[in-house]
Amino acid sequence: MFRSKLLWRLYIGFATILFISTVIVGITLSRQLSENTLEEIQNSLSVRSEMLSEIAEDFFLTRPDSNFSAVTQDTVVRLGRATNTRLTVITPEGWVIADSEEQPAVMDNHSQRPEIIEARDSGIGTASRFSQTQQQMSMYRAIPVMKNQQLLGFVRAAVPLTTVDQQLAQLQRLILLSASIVAIAALLLGLYFVNRVTGPLRSMTEAAEAISKGDYNRRIEVVDRDEIGSLAAAFNRMARRSAQRMDDITRDRNRLSSIFAGMVEGVVDVDEDQKIVHINQVAAELLGLSINGSIGKSLWEEVRVTEIITALEQTLETQKVVNTQMRRPSNEDDQVVNIYAAALQHEQGDSIGAVIVLNNISKLDQLERIRRDFVANASHELKTPITAIRGLTETILDDEKMAADIRQGFMEKVHAQSIRLSSLVTDLMTISRLESDHQDKSVHAFDLGELVRRSMADCTALSQEKQLQTELSLPDSAMIINGDAQAISQLVDNLIDNAIKYTENGGTVSVKLEKENNTAKFTVEDSGIGINPQDQQRIFERFYRVDKARSRELGGTGLGLSIVKNIAEEHDGNVTVASNPGMGSTFTITLPLNQKQSQAY
Template identity: 35%
Template sequence: MQGKKRLLWQLYPAFLFIGLISIIPVTWYATNTLEAFFLKQTSDDLAARAHMTEDRILPLLEPLDEKAIDALCKSMGKRANTRITVISPAGRVYGDSLSDPSTMDNHRERPEVVAAFSTGRGHSLRFSKTLQKKLMYLGIAVRRNNRPVAVVRTSIPVETINEVISGIQGKIALAALLIALISAGLSFIVSRRISRPMEVIRRAAESCSIGNFDAVFPATNIEEIEKVSTAMKEMAAGIRDRVETITRQHNELEAVLGSMLEGVIAIDLEGHILSINGAAARLFDTRRLKAPGMTIEELARNTRLSRFVEKALQKSDSIREDIPIRTGDGDRVLNARSTSLMDSRGGRIGTLLVMEDVTRIRELENMRRDFVANVSHEIKTPITAIKGFVETLTDSAMETGDARRFLGIIQKHTHRLEAIIDDLLSLSRIERESEDTEIIREKSNIGEVLESAVQLCRVKTGARGVQVKVDCPQNLTVAANAHLLEQALVNLLDNAIRYSPAGEEILLKARSDGEVLEISVSDNGCGIAPEHIPRLFERFYRVDKGRSRSNGGTGLGLAIVKHIVQVHRGEITVCSDPGKGSTFTIRLPGNRHGDGSRLPSCR
């Protein structure tokens, strides 16, 4: 790669080249002009000398006195330091200042002689055979009665002219060299004047690049460089503000992450750790600065955590899962939640894991479930005995009215306690099965499940005087646990039957678009006030406690429905208008065998 050049050495050669390019043609033109001028002046000088000789020669031509002509030529040529030659129209030499005319060739065909006889004046630069040197000749015709009778020719050696011209050219070259040197110096000064502020700007920019934003940018009277300097100064101030903002935000983020009890790990799309906070480093017994660049397998050799990270990277939706891990402090349970990690432009660059140590919470939940299950089993035994004895006494021959009424009250509450215990056992069983293993799902016909649920509630609908209408497309299927789904629908129908006035109709409806299966139970009962809906699925929560008890509800039915839907990885929602009725909608993941429709959303 060709090396970079400094701005000075970019500008200076260019300026110098422009100067030289300008000087060379000017010097050439001046030299040629002066040479032409000198030759013309020499020619005119030779012509003047020839005219001076012309007046002296004319009287000697008629009568012709060749000796006098030759003597005059020699005399005047010596004084003028010029060769003078007189030539007849026939070309014979009458006289010559340097040679004997009798020994000279005929000059009729000499160019200057031919031109002089023809036009009155002629000149030429040529080699003289007589003197064996190059001369400049100029001939003037001598006329008598407007008729040329001779030619006076003057000449000087060309080397004399060349010596003068060389002297002039030398002076011009010396002047050109001097101008070139001055131009080179001025070019260097101008180039330096332009490049020096740029050099200062460069050093200031380099200072800013290492964090010194107080560097001084130069002021100059060159408008373009002044604009660059001002722009760089404003850019440095802007960068300083942004760096300070980013540093402050980074420190705040570090403080927040460092203060969190939950472990936080940022992972890129290739599975490499971008950063972790202190809590995560303590969980996995590593150093914060060592973790970036590692994979999750290198950080924690835990198969379930690795699978969770793979699943989180494949999905953009948030997922949650309990993951058991083994640490130096013993076995722990982490509740891991994932969310997509986005850049400033909204593009996904990875996933963010938030892990909370829920070991103690899960232990308490297990204790609670064990307690509920054990207590339910313990209570069920005496309840069963009481129920049996009450039925025996009722069927016996007791005639006392009060005794029968008391036994009826005991039997009613025994049935209610039994229902509560059965619901608690069902809830405990569903929770245990969903945590220990995945529930068994099989391809089930939704229409059959809905009809079975309606059949199980037939006695209650007859007693309440309400009807259940089923609206379900044929051959609608879903992968689900049919028994659990049936139990959830029975609980929802039981709830709707209990709060529907006599003669009303309950609608049990199912639809699927291939992505989601939706099953809704709609009634025209008393409805539910909005403030009760958020707590509706809590255990033992009742909207109207007195009415719920009188209707025989246990307060656990909707909690069981919620857990059944959750183990199917679905959701349940409620739409209710007080005084007009309620609609409970179960949404389960579909299997792409739907009818292409969806139930209307709650409004």
């Protein structure tokens, strides 16, 4: 309470006003009492001088003798003592014939005393002066004693001013004491009432400080129903509404943060000074930034991408949406990002920054490139046998006299091209079926070992024709997997067929099936021509050939390994390749085992 600056300001102001008022009232009251006291003394002197005038008149009229003078002196002394007043009887010539404080015989002539001179001139004489007789300040009042317009003498009454001063000092002490008591009581009451005023204000200040620090549950106790109480009640209402609004803001902020965090697009929010206010994880990963480390820093300091900086500057300058794209070349696939920049504004239209949305379309760009390549390759692959068939048939039709053996050769070529065209269409239909989400899947459990054995048997003639040494390693027990047996059979056939085709005469082809970590591991190894490292990741693309001339010579369509990869992934497996040019290749397929057999193993 005593640390409140407002309380002390109000209290010091109140105390100052109280002090000044007390001083003014005290001085005014003291002065008024002094005047009233002097007036009362003057009235008292007037009454006593009039009384003494009656006594002195008889004395002046009887021409006093010595006996009467003594009696008058005694009377004056007795009256003076009774009234605490100095009484003096003076002749018209100024000689003192009676005095209550001194013997008349030893007293000087008083004709030149100021009060006597004034009484002779105006009828009443007053004076406050130093008394030579009593050696102190006194107040005098003198009046003439008249009889039939004849001056008989003067009478004078006087009181010491020390007595008056004592009375005034006593009154002043009483006033000072009373004023002090009243002032102390007023100060205590003032402190109480000032605290009643500043207490709620102090509570409001503490509550405001608490709210500024995030404690929105702080409230003020409303005691009175006056203006301060109304202010406290209004403050409590404001605090409740602020708490509700803060809850709404926090909820909206958390929702917005969750939305930003869950977006597949990168989002960067900057203020009007191009400083980063918010960035989500996707944007941070795209731009190689740290979320916490980049907040509050200028975008151009953190991001070295010209397209993003240019888009931001354009949208802030024009206040319009800017769309652009950035492309980062890489050894594998290019990184392609669509950039969307939009300015943010207040309701009044003032700019408050901008938001940048980064949409990584690298996969889409890659798929689009693959689609374009696929269309181009498919068109080319289809056109080649069709062109050959058309040319051969047109030659046969145009030459009716063609020799039978030549015609037979042309027909065999047409037949071979039709077989190639049929294989190509079949592989395209297989790719389409595998990539379709709505295909009818024939899934059941079967023995992968038996399927591999049949496939090797089917390729025996071709391997013997090329004088290849083939090796087959199968487990002793059945290797049961779940899947489409026809698709898996095509996978196995393609890998074994490729190994035989691309292995030179007299080479070696090894086929092995084994269990590894609850999976069936199928490996085809050959001693063929091998594959360059830069081609190994692309051989699974449709129509991609390492050696196009050799592939067409061997009757390949360029879709075999793409079909293998699709079938493996369709069965929750994967395919890998390890190869060195001139030293052969090893293709490995892993497929999950049937759950029951996996437990049995």
